[in-house]
Amino acid sequence: MAKLASALVSRLVIIIPYAWLLFFFLIPFFIVFRISLSQTAVAMPPYMPVFDLAGGLSGIMEKLGEFSLDNYVWLTEDVLYFNAYVSSVVIAAISTFLTLLIGYPIAYGMAKAPRSLRPTLLMMVILPFWTSFLIRVYAWIAILKPEGLLNQFLSAVGLIDQPLIILNTNAAIYIGIVYSYLPFMVLPIYSALEKMDHSLTEAAQDLGCTPAAAFWRVTFPLSLPGVVAGCLLVFIPAVGEFVIPDLLGGSETLMIGKTLWSEFNSNRDWPVSSAVAIILLMILVIPIVYFQNIQAKADDEGR
Amino acid sequence: MKSLGSIRRSFAPWADPASKPFISVKNVTKKFGDFTAVDDLSLNIYTREFFALLGASGCGKSTLLRMLAGFEQPTSGEIILDGQSLAGIPPYRRPVNMMFQSYALFPHMTVENNVAFGLKQDGMPKADIAERVAQMLKLVKLEKFAKRKPHHLSGGQRQRVALARSLAKRPKVLLLDEPLGALDKKLREETQFELMDLQQELGLTFVVVTHDQEEAMTMADRIAVMSHGKVVQVATPAEIYEAPNSRFVADFIGDVNIFDGKVISAEDGYIRVETTGGIPVRMASPDKPGNGATAAVAIRPEKIRIGRQPPAHAPVNAAEGEIWDIGYLGDMTVFHIRLKDGKVIKASSLNAVRAVEDPLGYDQQVWISFGEDAGVVLKD
Known part of the structure; x- marks a missing residue:
């Protein structure tokens, strides 16, 4: 009896994450997918067909026939969407690379710091999260604007006589994304570096590597899982980022998050914005799944 | 005069005043803050000698080995290798290699790439590397495992990879930090004799750190018994056992x-x-x-x-x-x-x-x- 109960409990524990995924990912995904196949309508909700049970089974079957891929065809016809996707991926990729460039040395420094100091450093990386994301992005406006803190400082030092135009350019978006997502890069790299056996770099030096060569041949390759995780954690949300380009970027900056927002709110075109969201998901999920397959195969080798 | 046990291969350069030491540790002190790990220590080690540093944990034997490898610098004193002072020479320029206690095998590389690591770093031609790696793997009987990653090997096999890797560059001196510590008793005893044969065959100087007196007695030509950063006695295993110079040594060995x-x-x-x-x-x-x-x-x-x-x-x-x-x-x-x-x-x-x-x-x-x-x- 007790055995049966414990089996039930362990089942239940397994069910919880699956239930979570079902309710908060799979079902919303299908709702969005279903809307992306619908047509826009001046109604509430603003699309059709809308299912009801009044028409019976044949009514539902009839309405299923109204589904079409028109919205996806529409996305391919207007070059705006294509440009928005490409520009989002490019901006996200550049930002991810910059975040890596800044985040890796921070993570490395933390992992090499005295053990007693590490919790404090970790706390300092996480600390900005305790302030609202929106407030932090707004603060950057005050820093970057032509009469903002940065320009005041630079002209006071005498480096510039004309204020730098940073706000409302792509540079401001990079700054915003790098700043906001830095902890997501630092933490996985730190955790990969921290659990690395120190004697590995000593062994590399013993075998003739200078400290720099030891880093590139041993430390960096071994931290790659952390680098990949950090890059994904930054790249994925950055592609769909809306707040940062909206507040810091200029009107000419095209990002898919902004496009989606205007389709949804200004145009009230739920079906097209759903299609935009589905395509965005595909752009992100397919390469990641492909990459993970390669990774799994590489792990299998050498057995 | 009666002999104190048989001296192996009648090899005793330390008894010959004409022979020059290969490694000379001269009045070396190493301090970590207030703690003195190695205290005014002097030692001579001769070419082709199998030398053991024996002592309880914390006696300074590992610190001494790390100073020979170049990972630590003496606070005072000097180490001379083959007539050349090692002061200020970083580990990657020393003609010594070390076998680490944890083996420190590179987990992202196959066995053959681990063994080839130092050779590649030296820019050896590819064909020569392949030949040397094959030779090394044959030496440690791991030819069949060349393409495996370290985590798919047993403890004994890993130990052999570490040994092959540290021997691949043909160092003048091989430093071994508790080389057999992670093996079970039976395997350890077998490997002791294999290490001795290997050292004979290659004609290298071995310096091994161990806390296991049986291991030191079996393998070493001479043993330095250490305590609190000092050498208490340096002698052949037979002398250490039959003629200990102090109560500490008599009690520590056997x-x-x-x-x-x-x-x-x-x-x-x-x-x-x-x-x-x-x-x-x-x-x-x-x-x-x-x-x-x-x-x-x-x-x-x-x-x-x-x-x-x-x-x-x-x-x-x-x-x-x-x-x-x-x-x-x-x-x-x-x-x-x-x-x-x-x-x-x-x-x-x-x-x-x-x-x-x-x-x-x-x-x-x-x-x-x-x-x-x-x-x-x-x-x-």
Whole structure:
């Protein structure tokens, strides 16, 4: 009896994450997918067909026939969407690379710091999260604007006589994304570096590597899982980022998050914005799944 | 003169004043903050020697090894290798290689890439690397595992990869930090002899750090017994065992019975000692301490005889006692014998025959005795 109960409990524990995924990912995904196949309508909700049970089974079957891929065809016809996707991926990729460039040395420094100091450093990386994301992005406006803190400082030092135009350019978006997502890069790299056996770099030096060569041949390759995780954690949300380009970027900056927002709110075109969201998901999920397959195969080798 | 055990291969450059040491550690001190890990230590190691640094954990033996490898710099003093001072030379420019206690195999590389690592770094031509790696893997009998990653190997196999990797660059000196510590007993004993054969075959100088006295005794030409950052004695295994220079060494290496007492007389290379338990002892001793000086006589358990009758030389070098404990180890039996004054003596006897008539049992009254050259008089 007790055995049966414990089996039930362990089942239940397994069910919880699956239930979570079902309710908060799979079902919303299908709702969005279903809307992306619908047509826009001046109604509430603003699309059709809308299912009801009044028409019976044949009514539902009839309405299923109204589904079409028109919205996806529409996305391919207007070059705006294509440009928005490409520009989002490019901006996200550049930002991810910059975040890596800044985040890796921070993570490395933390992992090499005295053990007693590490919790404090970790706390300092996480600390900005305790302030609202929106407030932090707004603060950057005050820093970057032509009469903002940065320009005041630079002209006071005498480096510039004309204020730098940073706000409302792509540079401001990079700054915003790098700043906001830095902890997501630092933490996985730190955790990969921290659990690395120190004697590995000593062994590399013993075998003739200078400290720099030891880093590139041993430390960096071994931290790659952390680098990949950090890059994904930054790249994925950055592609769909809306707040940062909206507040810091200029009107000419095209990002898919902004496009989606205007389709949804200004145009009230739920079906097209759903299609935009589905395509965005595909752009992100397919390469990641492909990459993970390669990774799994590489792990299998050498057995 | 009697020899203290056989000296291996009659190899003894340390006894020859004309031979020059290959590694010379001169008055080296290493401090970590307030803690002195190595304290004014001097040592000579000779070419092709298998040298062991033996001591309990924290005695400074690993720090000394790390200074030879270049991972630590001496606070003061100097290390000379092949006539050249190692001061300021980083690990990657030293003609020594180290085998790490944890093996430190690169987990992202296959066995052959691990072995080739140092050669690639030196820019050796590819064909030569392939040849050397194949040779090394053959040496450690791992040809079949060349393409495997370290985490798919057993502990013993990893140990061999680490060995092959550290030998691949043909270092002048191989440093081994507890090379067999992670292996189980049976494998450890096998590997000890393999390491010795390898060292002979390659003609290299090995410096091994170990806390396992049996390992040091088996493999090394000479052993440096260390304690608190100092070398207590440097000698061959036989000398260390049969002629320890101090109570610490006598106690640290193997089992020993120590009889404390006072010197009564000293003449003709023998001294007479009256032990605190009242046993009159006559023992060979090159030194002549003054009468009334304190003396300690150390006698190994296997050199103590046990009998039911008092020996002919009783009461000198003999005492009556009771069998208190018996430990049967298979190859030999260890007896704990309690003397009249309460002192417990360890005596061991080889089980040379499979069965004996009327074996010694618990609580029996017996006589222990020992010869006049069975023990050594300790100076401190």
